[in-house]
Amino acid sequence: MVDQKKSNSEEEKFDQFKKLQELLAQLTTEQYESLKRKHAEYMNKKDPDEPAKSMEEFLFWKTQPVPSFDGKVPNAEKPKFGAIEHKKVSEVSTTPVNLSENIDGFEWSDLNINNESELNEIHTLLNENYIEDLSSTMRFAYSKEFLRWAMSLPGTDPSWLVGIRVKASRKLVAFISAVPIQLGIQNPGMDEDKVDKVKSVEINFLCVHKKLRSKRLAPILIKEITRRVNLTDIWQALYTAGIVLPRPISTCRYTHRPLNWSKLYDVGFVDLPEGIKESQMQEKYHVKKVTEKKDSSLVPFEPKYYDEVSVLFKAQQKRYKLQHLINSKEEFLHQFSPRKDVLKSFVYLNDEGKVTDFISYYILPFNILGESEVDVVETLKVAYLYHYCSDCADTLDNDRSLTARLNEIIQDMLGDALYNEKCDLFNCLTSQDNNLFIEKQNFGMGSGFLHFYLFNYYTEKMNGGIEKISKDNWKLQDKSDIGVVMI
Numbered sequence: 420m421v422d423q424k425k426s427n428s429e430e431e432k433f434d435q436f437k438k439l440q441e442l443l444a445q446l447t448t449e450q451y452e453s454l455k456r457k458h459a460e461y462m463n464k465k466d467p468d469e470p471a472k473s474m475e476e477f478l479f480w481k482t483q484p485v486p487s488f489d490g491k492v493p494n495a496e497k498p499k500f501g502a503i504e505h506k507k508v509s510e511v512s513t514t515p516v517n518l519s520e521n522i523d524g525f526e527w528s529d530l531n532i533n534n535e536s537e538l539n540e541i542h543t544l545l546n547e548n549y550i551e552d553l554s555s556t557m558r559f560a561y562s563k564e565f566l567r568w569a570m571s572l573p574g575t576d577p578s579w580l581v582g583i584r585v586k587a588s589r590k591l592v593a594f595i596s597a598v599p600i601q602l603g604i605q606n607p608g609m610d611e612d613k614v615d616k617v618k619s620v621e622i623n624f625l626c627v628h629k630k631l632r633s634k635r636l637a638p639i640l641i642k643e644i645t646r647r648v649n650l651t652d653i654w655q656a657l658y659t660a661g662i663v664l665p666r667p668i669s670t671c672r673y674t675h676r677p678l679n680w681s682k683l684y685d686v687g688f689v690d691l692p693e694g695i696k697e698s699q700m701q702e703k704y705h706v707k708k709v710t711e712k713k714d715s716s717l718v719p720f721e722p723k724y725y726d727e728v729s730v731l732f733k734a735q736q737k738r739y740k741l742q743h744l745i746n747s748k749e750e751f752l753h754q755f756s757p758r759k760d761v762l763k764s765f766v767y768l769n770d771e772g773k774v775t776d777f778i779s780y781y782i783l784p785f786n787i788l789g790e791s792e793v794d795v796v797e798t799l800k801v802a803y804l805y806h807y808c809s810d811c812a813d814t815l816d817n818d819r820s821l822t823a824r825l826n827e828i829i830q831d832m833l834g835d836a837l838y839n840e841k842c843d844l845f846n847c848l849t850s851q852d853n854n855l856f857i858e859k860q861n862f863g864m865g866s867g868f869l870h871f872y873l874f875n876y877y878t879e880k881m882n883g884g885i886e887k888i889s890k891d892n893w894k895l896q897d898k899s900d901i902g903v904v905m906i
């Protein structure tokens with residue numbers, strides 16, 4: 420009897436699904452976009468940390484090795500910290516996921532980020548179809564150099580940049596990428612200085628062309644990248660998303676620090692509060708120029724500082740429960756060496772020439788879109804805080820407080836971003852120790868949240884630096900457990 424009911428309801432669901440697919444196929448891109456906007460407005464009414472649907476309705480995710488919203492994991496009465504499912508490379512299929520089962524006329528394509536024309540293709544796909552704000556008025560505008568940096572991390576397997584092309588025209592219409600990362604995860608009950616070292620990948624740049632949305636290409640891309648990563652004997656992944664999927668290990672909030680308030684006001688990114696004059700806002704967000712220090716100097720990071728900075732970096736990461744473990748000089752230099760228009764990084768040297776602090780930020784513009792989505796009205800240059808570390812993070816014989824130190828070095832970065840890089844906005848999450856300076860440095864809470872996920876790994880939820888009081892009322896925590904920064 421029960422089984423009969425279940426199969427009826429599955430049939431009903433399948434019928435509804437078929438109808439939905441037919442409806443979507445009939446829509447023009449404009450109709451699809453307009454419905455998407457309406458849906459986004461509806462979703463915006465929901466709490467940002469709540470899923471849009473029940474676990475059962477996540478047709479793809481409920482089949483994957485991730486915890487459900489009640490904390491249960493597949494095939495286990497009581498979850499154990501660590502891998503959810505264990506497989507061997509010999510059990511992994513060596514043939515790509517079948518594309519034509521879902522959609523005809525498409526083929527898999529490996530992409531090479533160091534090939535100029537393939538980089539151009541990825542760049543075009545992402546710049547026209549990647550992440551937008553809820554109202555589809557702003558879209559990330561990654562530069563080619565940025566994409567090359569992000570996807571050429573040492574150790575990236577050539578098979579991990581995966582595209583889908585239209586067979587006939589060879590046009591690139593979907594993409595997903597993986598790069599290696601070693602995570603340190605501190606599970607409950609572990610000694611404070613111990614972590615589970617987890618060889619993983621970071622998944623990023625999942626993108627499906629707007630005209631091919633809702634055709635279940637995303638699950639196919641995810642299954643294919645999982646297969647390819649598994650073939651290299653890696654079984655865990657870290658990824659982030661603005662939406663709630665089963666199930667976040669942590670949630671951080673975006674915060675924004677206007678640098679060029681007038682421009683942000685002109686493009687509608689910030690409002691003028693009632694009763695306040697524009698000049699008052701400009702004054703509030705005035706940024707000090709980077710000045711020479713009495714007892715230290717600020718210089719761009721260079722490979723010669725690697726030994727000292729890597730020690731500080733390791734110590735800083737120990738403050739968090741989700742850590743980025745960097746074990747090779749090559750990876751470190753790739754992640755942190757300055758790159759024009761992509762990444763700025765600095766060290767502070769004391770009187771004796773010893774490194775006391777390191778700080779970095781990356782530059783990721785976004786386009787303000789006009790009436791038509793290909794019409795770019797304005798580009799905002801945005802700086803995002805990346806990694807930092809300081810000798811006061813763990814040294815016992817140092818009496819300078821981390822709060823004072825971070826506030827000093829962030830102030831310098833605001834100055835560098837505005838006066839040297841002409842950035843309009845400085846963003847950071849409530850991750851790391853950012854809450855020590857967010858309010859003091861005039862960062863305001865944004866509307867965006869970023870959820871962190873681990874694939875095939877169970878651990879308890881971690882503090883993302885915010886505590887929910889009610890839907891629109893979130894409190895900053897002293898610090899967060901999240902030490903990784905995803906770009």
Ligand SMILES: CCCCCCCCCCCCCC(=O)SCCNC(=O)CCNC(=O)[C@H](O)C(C)(C)COP(=O)(O)OP(=O)(O)OC[C@H]1O[C@@H](n2cnc3c(N)ncnc32)[C@H](O)[C@@H]1OP(=O)(O)O
Binds near residue numbers: 551620633636662664
């Ligand atoms: C060990 C190795 C493991 C490697 C893999 C680890 C996992 C990696 C996971 C990926 C990490 C990516 C990290 C980033 O790059 S996050 C950035 C994501 N990209 C964008 O937001 C760009 C603009 N949007 C798009 O291009 C499309 O809307 C995307 C591609 C996002 C979905 O395309 P589309 O709208 O045409 O949908 P569909 O019909 O094909 O598929 C619907 C199914 O897909 C699930 N869905 C929707 N959005 C996401 C999302 N952001 N992460 C995971 N799943 C997502 C959705 O719940 C549904 O499943 P279910 O509800 O039925 O269950």
